[in-house]
Amino acid sequence: KAGVTQTPRYLIKTRGQQVTLSCSPISGHRSVSWYQQTPGQGLQFLFEYFSETQRNKGNFPGRFSGRQFSNSRSEMNVSTLELGDSALYLCASTDGGLEGPDTQYFGPGTRLTVL
Amino acid sequence: GNSVTQMEGPVTLSEEAFLTINCTYTATGYPSLFWYVQYPGEGLQLLLKATKADDKGSNKGFEATYRKETTSFHLEKGSVQVSDSAVYFCALSDSARQLTFGSGTQLTVLP
Numbered sequence: 001k002a003g004v005t006q007t008p009r010y011l012i013k014t015r016g017q018q019v020t021l022s023c024s025p026i027s028g029h030r031s032v033s034w035y036q037q038t039p040g041q042g043l044q045f046l047f048e049y050f051s052e053t054q055r056n057k058g059n060f061p062g063r064f065s066g067r068q069f070s071n072s073r074s075e076m077n078v079s080t081l082e083l084g085d086s087a088l089y090l091c092a093s094t095d096g097g098l099e100g101p102d103t104q105y106f107g108p109g110t111r112l113t114v115l
Numbered sequence: 116g117n118s119v120t121q122m123e124g125p126v127t128l129s130e131e132a133f134l135t136i137n138c139t140y141t142a143t144g145y146p147s148l149f150w151y152v153q154y155p156g157e158g159l160q161l162l163l164k165a166t167k168a169d170d171k172g173s174n175k176g177f178e179a180t181y182r183k184e185t186t187s188f189h190l191e192k193g194s195v196q197v198s199d200s201a202v203y204f205c206a207l208s209d210s211a212r213q214l215t216f217g218s219g220t221q222l223t224v225l226p
Contacts (some may be wrong), residue, residue: 005160031212043204043216056211090158095210103149104214106159 002027003078004107007039012113018079019022021110025072032074033104034066036087046089060086078112086114117142121217128195133223136190138179138205146207148172148181148188149214153202154160162190164201169197195224 005024013019025032033056034046044059049068064077073099078085088109094102122137136223141150147166151159163172177192188205205217 006158020218042218043206043214045213045215048212056213058213089130090157092214101211102208103147103161105161105166106151108158112138 004091004105006089006107006110008110009108010077010113011082011109012115015081017081018077019081020075020077020113021091023074023076023091023107023113024103025074025091025094029093029105030072031094031102032068032072033050033092033094034074034076035090035092036060037090037109038086038097043090043098046076054096081114085112087112090104117146117207117209117215119205119207119215119217121134122220124202124219125221125223126187127214128222130224130226131194134192134195134199134222136205136222136226138188138190138217140188140205140207141201142186142215143209144180144209144210146209149206149208150177150179150188150190151203151206151216153206153219155201185203197224197226200224205223209219 009020031050032046037043048056061065063079068074090109092104092106118141119137149164150162151194152162165172165181171180179190202219204219
């Protein structure tokens with residue numbers, strides 16, 4: 001099976017712009033989670049989607065949003081970019097079992113640089 | 116809330132040395148525990164996992180045992196190779212399906 005794919009791999013934006021990142025999960029996986037990785041804060045959970053519904057959300061401002069499509073592909077959007085949004089954004093997928101935690105498989109990430 | 120505390124790095128070892136990276140956690144309930152590895156410029160790769168107390172996860176010569184009494188999940192390898200150089204993350208996942216990560220430990224193995 002193909003792994004989790006993320007596009008684009010690299011992005012450069014300027015402050016105030018908005019950005020959309022895309023994630024395609026492993027075939028058959030219905031749950032997609034997003035994480036932000038920075039040198040200062042480490043890996044932090046953004047949100048999780050399952051069957052097109054947000055099931056869980058981390059402690060990030062409303063500028064960070066996401067959605068999931070019927071084919072389980074997911075996008076996250078960051079509006080009004082700030083310098084501090086520069087990070088590696090990682091997407092992970094699981095088969096989304098409804099009974100407890102599953103193993104999450106990660107994509108290669110999108111490196112966002114905000115100038 | 117949940118938290119994971121990892122041994123501070125960086126760790127530098129010679130090839131064939133024994134590796135231990137300490138990991139302790141705080142969580143309510145019975146979380147699953149994971150070790151992920153990140154190579155430069157890449158995402159996270161699952162290294163091993165354990166889902167209940169006394170389970171031992173193992174992969175590629177790495178091992179870790181879920182110790183509920185000490186809330187620990189230490190990573191060990193008997194003989195490291197240069198190719199093991201990477202950043203290692205300990206993580207837990209609870210019923211909310213949200214991974215909580217440690218700060219990561221940079222491992223460098225010298226030939």
